Amino acid sequence: MKYYDQHLHTYLSFDSTETFENYLDKGVEIFVSTDHFDLKNPYTDFNDDVPDYDIYCEKLAELESKYKTRLLKGIEIGVVPGQEETIIDFLSQRTYDVKILSIHQNGKIDFMDPIVKTKLKLDVATEYFQQMDRVLESFPEGNILAHFEYGLRQLELSAKELEENFEPLLIKIFKKAITREMGFELNAKSFVNYHNAELYRYAVPLYRSLGGKLFTLGSDAHVAQDYQLGFSEMTALLKENEVKQLVVFQGNERFMTDLPE
Ligand SMILES: [Zn+2]
Numbered sequence: 504m505k506y507y508d509q510h511l512h513t514y515l516s517f518d519s520t521e522t523f524e525n526y527l528d529k530g531v532e533i534f535v536s537t538d539h540f541d542l543k544n545p546y547t548d549f550n551d552d553v554p555d556y557d558i559y560c561e562k563l564a565e566l567e568s569k570y571k572t573r574l575l576k577g578i579e580i581g582v583v584p585g586q587e588e589t590i591i592d593f594l595s596q597r598t599y600d601v602k603i604l605s606i607h608q609n610g611k612i613d614f615m616d617p618i619v620k621t622k623l624k625l626d627v628a629t630e631y632f633q634q635m636d637r638v639l640e641s642f643p644e645g646n647i648l649a650h651f652e653y654g655l656r657q658l659e660l661s662a663k664e665l666e667e668n669f670e671p672l673l674i675k676i677f678k679k680a681i682t683r684e685m686g687f688e689l690n691a692k693s694f695v696n697y698h699n700a701e702l703y704r705y706a707v708p709l710y711r712s713l714g715g716k717l718f719t720l721g722s723d724a725h726v727a728q729d730y731q732l733g734f735s736e737m738t739a740l741l742k743e744n745e746v747k748q749l750v751v752f753q754g755n756e757r758f759m760t761d762l763p764e
């Protein structure tokens with residue numbers, strides 16, 4: 504089995520209009536979309552953004568009759584403390600092959616909101632990582648820890664600043680993810696578009712040094728042309744760190760695949 508993109512969006516996300524067909528026309532062997540689940544989302548005026556499961560299943564059934572691609576089910580779950588029970592209740596009635604865990608917002612603002620730029624960067628980063636640490640304790644779902652540095656995308660925090668100010672907290676977070684056997688995602692939007700490769704260059708060896716063995720690549724594509732974005736650059740970083748395989752999640756199982764070329 505070849506590795507396939509485990510983080511991408513379609514029109515079932517509030518911030519994408521992309522079709523499944525545009526991805527599938529690339530002739531992929533296995534395909535999984537991970538549309539946004541974010542309750543009381545500041546991005547959309549505190550709307551509950553929930554990908555409709557029935558529409559999702561109907562669409563996949565329709566696509567199955569047209570494409571040879573094996574179609575899996577995924578979701579990207581944004582968690583704010585206090586929402587855990589509602590989200591667990593939602594998930595308990597639906598099955599997904601892969602669940603991505605993300606911290607996007609704190610109940611008031613999304614960490615990508617422009618207002619973040621007017622705040623003290625160490626305060627924002629502290630709040631972001633504390634929320635991540637708390638959610639890893641309070642919310643038991645999730646196979647992949649997505650974009651560990653999402654909350655830093657606007658801050659221009661260097662790897663040195665990250666290390667000097669947050670290493671103990673990061674170690675705490677990473678240990679929790681490792682104990683939970685989560686995949687650590689290298690996120691192409693962060694890596695390429697937001698120029699945070701340096702932060703991954705710091706975080707990947709740290710994750711490894713704590714016993715982390717599971718890694719994933721995610722383009723975080725919102726348009727089909729970004730499918731597998733940044734995979735060669737991110738693969739190169741993993742190779743430098745002697746990571747030889749990636750993890751994929753299917754059903755209640757996980758499999759190891761070779762790194763892409
Ligand atoms: Zn995300």
Ligand SMILES: [Zn+2]
Nearest residue numbers: 510512579723
């Ligand atoms: Zn995403």
